[in-house]
Amino acid sequence: MRTVSEPDQPEQPPNERPTADSGSQRRTRAETAENRRPRQSAPVDNDSLGPAQRVAPTWTEPLAAELSKPFGGGLGRHAQIGRQWFWTPLRVILLLAVLLLASGWLLKAPCTQTYETGQGHQSVDWRQHRQYTALCYTDLIPRYEKGDLASDDAFPYKTSWVENRGTPQQQVRYMEYPVLTGLFQWVNAKFTDGWTSLAQYGLLPTSASSVVYFDISAFWLACAWLVTVWALTRLCRFRIWDAALAAISPLVFVHAFTNFDALATALATTGLLAWARRRVGLAGVLLGLGAATKLYPLLLLGPVLVLSLRAGRIREGLRCLIAALGSWLVVNLPIMVLFPRGWWEFFRLNNTRPADPDSLYNALMHYTGWAGFDGPLSHGEVPAVLNAVSFALLLTGCALIAWLGLSAPVRPRLAQLCFLVVAVFLLTNKVWSPQYSLWLVPLAVLAVPRWRLLISWMLVDAAVWAPRMYYFLGTSNKGLPEGWFLGAVLVRDAMVVVICALIVGEILRPGKDKVRRTLTADPHGGFLDGTRDRFVLPAPSLPDRLRIGRASSPVPSRPPRTS
Structure with a gap:
């Protein structure tokens, strides 16, 4: 023992x-x-x-x-x-978050400028590639203009539209997002219809419908990020000012309104807060709902189960897992049964996507001239080998993290393993859309609250947006070549690897962990904090500089449980 x-x-x-x-x-x-x-x-x-x-x-x-x-x-x-x-710390931090979110909205504002078309209607002015040159691109506006949101009788997963009509790439499409995110978009589209109806009578200011939709969606996404920051202040109880790193994050400034990922971060972070407060069922429900917006909150259940097994509290871990699966099914099952083709679109699209421009695989192909695991692919062809390799690398990374969690000299903190799992997913996945980096921000604040390191990483990650936009602009339009963009991607990936290495080092030498210097071994551990280990795997032989004494770990805030 x-x-x-x-x-x-x-x-x-x-x-x-x-x-x-x-x-x-x-x-x-x-x-x-x-x-x-x-x-x-x-x-x-x-x-x-x-x-x-x-x-x-x-x-x-x-x-x-x-x-x-x-x-x-x-x-x-x-x-x-x-x-x-x-002016409590909570209110100051929330004020900082509001100011940053307002600045993030201003960053996207050039893409909400409109002009009158020949028919007298207003349309978003993305002429001359403004969305790239002004660095204001957002998925929200083109998403509204798809056929499953703008029409009055549209319903996501039921309504379809034809993409690339009249070309060899013609294809029937459906809503491509998980169910809660798709329903969120649909509800905002209905709000947009109501707004524009009132605007016709002069009761509200008018603009293009897609701009109204963007502003309504941006408001709710800002609220979601404020919930994320609030939950962080509760999780960072002894180190509450660490939550300011999320409130002023450059990644939030750039990507809060690029896509809908703030919804998932809010649900994932509140799920961790519920777990920290020993509300196991609520934690599972929130993580399950988060997985119904973006799949990444589902990854957080892995560390929960691993640490529950080590602490001999596997029953709580399984309760959390069952609650997560239950809430996910409650949201997905009706759409799955009523509109199976539309529900499957998210999985079909992710299965057929090739290596994303931001992925390590694409960088490897660019710099080496390699044709990829599957060679040249036709439109819509499944990159089967790439999918298998990416999945195998993810499983290997998760297995190593689980082994680390079960064999480390002192039980790791939950946030440390959560960051490692999500980082491994992003590094090994064939798609790393730029807004996915928001997933890491709350976990990084909890796992490794080293201000200079995290600010440096977030600045580098946010800066990738500029070469990405000018790469999409194209060299024929005075944009940047692909090599400049991929160079920035590799620097970002290297920064994430450095953070992962630091976390692993602090797991092996917990005396270096700043969070453990407070009065609790794991302030986010919930039932796990203060318990003795029950199941531990043998650790490998380590170099002397990595060895630690058993007594070098700070103690939990409560006496260890004996039953």
Whole structure:
């Protein structure tokens, strides 16, 4: 049975760090200093944490310390923490998120400009490739103009349209998104119809229907990202300011309104929050609903099951899995039965897609001249070998992560394994659409809250958008060649690999993990936090520099369970 040591003390400012004093002496001095403080009548916020339990980023993060200098510097040694009645950390972080989301909407605004057509109707002005030159492309506008949303009697998965009519590539198409995302688009289309109807009577401002649809969808997507940030502040309880990394993320600025992925991040993050609060059934329901918007929240169930097995709480892990599958079926089964052809479109399209421009496979083909696993393919032909290789690599990566979770000297944190699984999925998958990087933002904040590293990665990832747009513009229109774009893709992938390597290193040497320096071993672990290991695989022989003592892991906040 593995043993654990006494908990590390909370983070302190550099000039306040103890040297060789014992933990009891530090606590005695802290209690004495607290007793000497004059009583304050200012109201406290509703956060139950005391000052000693909070981690101040200006004490622990060099980047935060530098950014705070124009505003008076970092937190002082005599500062009163938790006494602000209105500008609490939650409200400040949400305000930052609102400002960034508003900036993200302005980034897309050039693509909502309109002009009058010959028939007197307004149309989105994407002439002269504005969507690429202005870096404002969004999937929301062309999605509305497809036949399954704009017409009055359309219903997703039932209504179809013909693509590339009159060409050899002609094909019948249906809604290509998972069910909840498709229904979200349909509801927003109905709101758009209502808006335009009222606008005809002068009750509301008017614009092209696709612009109204974009604005309505963007509002709900912004709300979804605010829910993501709120859930992060609850998950980052001891390190609440880490959630600001998601609130000010450059990836959110660029991609919050590129597609519908904010819906999935909201459901996935609230699912992790429910698990952290020991609401196992609710966690499964939220993750299942997230999988009905984008499939990636389903990947998070793997780490839940692995860590539940290690902690001897497999029953809770299976309850979460069953609840997730149940909620996914409740949403999907009616569409699956009523409109099977439309429901299958999402899977058919992903099966027939070749290597995406952003994928490692495409970069390998470009730089080596390799024809790919399947060679030249005709339109609609399934890249069977590529699909098999991608799936095999994903399974191998997940198996290695599961082995790491079951054999690490100290049980990994849930967020660490979740980030690794999603990162492996993106790196090995044949499709990495640029907005998929939003999936990693909340998980990165929870798994490895190192501000300079995460800000650097997010800046690099967001910067990929510019060469991507100018690559799609084409060299004939003064765009960029493919090599420039793929070079940026490889730099982004390298940054994600570096973060994965750092997480693995902190799993093997948990004393380096900043989150474990708080008063709990895994603040997101729910039932797993504070339990002893029950099932552990033998670890391989490691180099001396990677070996750790069993007592080097900070302890859980509660005594280990014995039953």
